Amino acid sequence: MTGPSPVPPAQLLPDHGSARRSSVVRSEGGWPDRSFHWLALLAALTILALIVLVGWELYRGSRLAIHQFGAGFLVSSEWDPVSDVYGALPFIFGTLVSSLIALLIAVPLGVATALFLTEMAPIRLRQPVITVIELLAAVPSVIFGLWGIFVLVPWLRDHLFQWLRTYLGFLPLFRGPIYGPSMLAGGIIVAVMILPIITSVSREILRSVPNLQREAAYALGATHWETIRIAVISYARRGLFGAAVLGLGRALGETMAVTMVIGNRPEISASLLAPGYTLASVVANEFTEATSDLYLNALFELGLVLLAITILVNVIAQLMLRTLAGGSGAKAH
Amino acid sequence: MELAAQLSPGGGRQHWRRGLSRGVAVLMGLSALIVMTPLFLVLYFLIRQGASSLDWNFFTQLPKPAGEPGGGMANAIVGTLELLGMAAAIGVPTGVMGGIYLAEYGSATANYWLRFAADVLNGVPSIVWGMVVYALLVVPFKTFSAYAGGAALGLMMVPLVMRTTEEVLVLVPQSYREAGLALGIARWKIITVIVVKTALKGIVTGVLIALARVAGETAPLLFTALGNNFWNHNLGEPIAALPLQIFAYAISPYDDWHRQAWAGALVLMLLILACNLTVRFFSRERR
Numbered sequence: 001m002t003g004p005s006p007v008p009p010a011q012l013l014p015d016h017g018s019a020r021r022s023s024v025v026r027s028e029g030g031w032p033d034r035s036f037h038w039l040a041l042l043a044a045l046t047i048l049a050l051i052v053l054v055g056w057e058l059y060r061g062s063r064l065a066i067h068q069f070g071a072g073f074l075v076s077s078e079w080d081p082v083s084d085v086y087g088a089l090p091f092i093f094g095t096l097v098s099s100l101i102a103l104l105i106a107v108p109l110g111v112a113t114a115l116f117l118t119e120m121a122p123i124r125l126r127q128p129v130i131t132v133i134e135l136l137a138a139v140p141s142v143i144f145g146l147w148g149i150f151v152l153v154p155w156l157r158d159h160l161f162q163w164l165r166t167y168l169g170f171l172p173l174f175r176g177p178i179y180g181p182s183m184l185a186g187g188i189i190v191a192v193m194i195l196p197i198i199t200s201v202s203r204e205i206l207r208s209v210p211n212l213q214r215e216a217a218y219a220l221g222a223t224h225w226e227t228i229r230i231a232v233i234s235y236a237r238r239g240l241f242g243a244a245v246l247g248l249g250r251a252l253g254e255t256m257a258v259t260m261v262i263g264n265r266p267e268i269s270a271s272l273l274a275p276g277y278t279l280a281s282v283v284a285n286e287f288t289e290a291t292s293d294l295y296l297n298a299l300f301e302l303g304l305v306l307l308a309i310t311i312l313v314n315v316i317a318q319l320m321l322r323t324l325a326g327g328s329g330a331k332a333h
Numbered sequence: 334m335e336l337a338a339q340l341s342p343g344g345g346r347q348h349w350r351r352g353l354s355r356g357v358a359v360l361m362g363l364s365a366l367i368v369m370t371p372l373f374l375v376l377y378f379l380i381r382q383g384a385s386s387l388d389w390n391f392f393t394q395l396p397k398p399a400g401e402p403g404g405g406m407a408n409a410i411v412g413t414l415e416l417l418g419m420a421a422a423i424g425v426p427t428g429v430m431g432g433i434y435l436a437e438y439g440s441a442t443a444n445y446w447l448r449f450a451a452d453v454l455n456g457v458p459s460i461v462w463g464m465v466v467y468a469l470l471v472v473p474f475k476t477f478s479a480y481a482g483g484a485a486l487g488l489m490m491v492p493l494v495m496r497t498t499e500e501v502l503v504l505v506p507q508s509y510r511e512a513g514l515a516l517g518i519a520r521w522k523i524i525t526v527i528v529v530k531t532a533l534k535g536i537v538t539g540v541l542i543a544l545a546r547v548a549g550e551t552a553p554l555l556f557t558a559l560g561n562n563f564w565n566h567n568l569g570e571p572i573a574a575l576p577l578q579i580f581a582y583a584i585s586p587y588d589d590w591h592r593q594a595w596a597g598a599l600v601l602m603l604l605i606l607a608c609n610l611t612v613r614f615f616s617r618e619r620r
Contacts, residue, residue, distance in 0.1 A: 036521035040438055043430030046491060047450045054457060057468045112364035120358050121365070129365055131613075136372040138609050140549020142576045143598045146583045147375050150382075150591065192371045199368060225354035246456075253458025255552040256580060280460045280552070287464070287556050303464045307457065314456035318449055 058307055061300030064293055073301060079266040079282075081291070086298035088305055090266040094183065094276035095306070098258060099251035101187025101272070102194055106251075107244045109191075110198030117199075118206040119228055130203075137196035145260030148189045153180045153261050156188070161273055176271040179263060183276035186262035190251045198247040201321070205239035206232060242320030249313040253306065255280040279306040376602070383599030386592045391600075396562050396578070402589045406597050408564050412479070412573040413548065413601075415565070416558060419483025420490055420547055425540055428494025429529075432536075435495065436502035437524055448499075451492040460552040462489055467556045479565055479572035482558025486547040493546065497539025501532040538615045545608035549601060551576035575601045 065073065065086065076087025117126050157180035164174040209232050217231035233240070263275020264285060279302050290296040390405045397404030435444050466485040471477055505528050513523035529536065559571040560581060575597055582594035
């Protein structure tokens with residue numbers, strides 16, 4: 001630094017962001033300063049490099065299959081490694097259906113829990129409940145899978161599935177033989193795994209609802225629930241939707257637990273009690289067994305499809321959350 | 334019922350509205366209970382099924398061949414720690430420096446998009462990281478290796494550490510930086526000695542959270558670290574990891590392996606809980 005530079009006070013004491021940063025960068029000194037700056041920039045750019053790298057490597061790994069099958073890959077339901085014919089449809093179907101089941105279970109429960117935590121629960125009860133939900137988020141996928149195989153699936157097979165077939169068997173969704181490992185089991189375990197993120201993001205959204213909203217509703221004589229419905233939910237609707245989409249993004253890519261309970265059969269069945277297969281789990285199961293180049297390329301293409309779907313869903317979720325939550329979005333969850 | 338409520342005179346309608354409100358409150362409380370239940374169920378079964386198998390052998394022995402009872406997961410426990418060490422070596426410097434850039438340098442617009450990219454990158458499925466590192470490090474060197482496993486976990490850590498680091502750096506009062514500038518201290522020294530040091534606890538917290546998250550990852554290791562039934566003496570060769578071992582044992586047909594899978598899961602869970610509790614301890618002190 002060459003003496004005190006005459007920086008106007010407005011630039012030294014900004015309320016936030018850009019002004020402060022530009023003043024700081026201009027005031028840098030010798031080579032240690034510059035190299036530190038460049039090093040930091042390099043690290044930050046790693047993020048962009050990684051995104052490009054991920055997309056490029058998956059594309060490079062799947063070129064053979066893309067060339068061989070073209071767009072037909074996405075709509076063909078034949079998956080036959082023996083005769084080297086590959087189609088992604090059963091896996092895309094399985095991924096979408098299991099994620100949809102998970103959302104149907106997790107969104108109402110997660111949003112209701114978030115509402116409970118921000119609007120209803122006694123203050124003393126809130127922190128313990130939040131802690132428990134955060135710890136639930138810390139349980140690794142493979143442990144949920146283990147628990148799924150030995151506890152959840154046998155219970156579902158002997159109780160819930162029997163009940164569903166007996167009372168709702170008139171729907172094609174709950175017909176056919178009961179195996180245990182099934183699309184529904186996969187959906188349920190994914191629901192458990194995305195509950196924490198949906199709950200915590202919804203909670204942040206709800207906390208950003210101004211108290212004025214609530215007070216206005218109370219002043220009109222609304223009950224507790226009416227206040228929540230009129231003042232809170234309608235105000236936060238967009239953000240809550242964003243939380244659900246973020247949960248969808250996580251559900252689509254969930255691998256280990258699903259692989260362990262979904263049954264791993266590449267078939268498209270109307271029944272949720274039948275086994276299914278997802279994009280992520282077929283890669284996990286068959287990658288090291290891929291004997292031919294085309295087989296490996298087809299698996300890479302499944303990865304590419306999965307990446308494309310999750311990136312799209314995540315971009316939508318982040319856009320929805322950002323415009324609402326003043327630019328913070330949903331960070332490291 | 335809605336109609337009846339509408340038609341009835343004021344008092345009855347009030348009653349119905351209050352009742353509905355109370356009913357919804359109960360439903361919300363119930364959902365919170367349902368959301369919490371899986372954690373308790375998982376922990377209960379981990380302890381019930383796993384605790385009895387945790388003995389000296391489990392921590393000191395190598396896995397036995399299929400069908401033979403006994404043996405342990407010593408190599409997998411050490412392997413997981415080695416993988417985490419390598420992941421930290423990649424993820425922590427990159428993530429922390431990136432976080433410094435976001436908090437201290439860069440224009441608001443560029444940083445907005447970098448943050449956006451980091452959050453999107455966070456949503457990339459872990460299995461995809463495994464495939465990418467397979468193409469990058471396994472194919473060229475023609476072998477699965479501990480390096481590849483560590484790299485896969487390390488790359489996953491980068492966006493996580495970056496975002497948490499930035500968040501705590503922004504909390505450091507602006508006046509600290511100004512005081513440094515006024516004293517004529519070089520910018521990089523202000524950042525490392527004053528800003529980062531002030532926020533160090535928060536940064537460590539973020540790193541621990543990221544480590545706890547990748548410690549349980551299985552999918553990125555399946556075709557990078559691969560797993561190994563013996564000790565790994567060379568990081569250029571496949572290495573065992575707890576999550577991989579749990580997965581392999583869980584889907585095997587042997588009862589004794591199932592028993593050990595539970596025990597391994599209990600150890601992994603304790604490791605992760607320890608990380609989380611340390612974080613809680615740190616962040617409580619910070620406030």
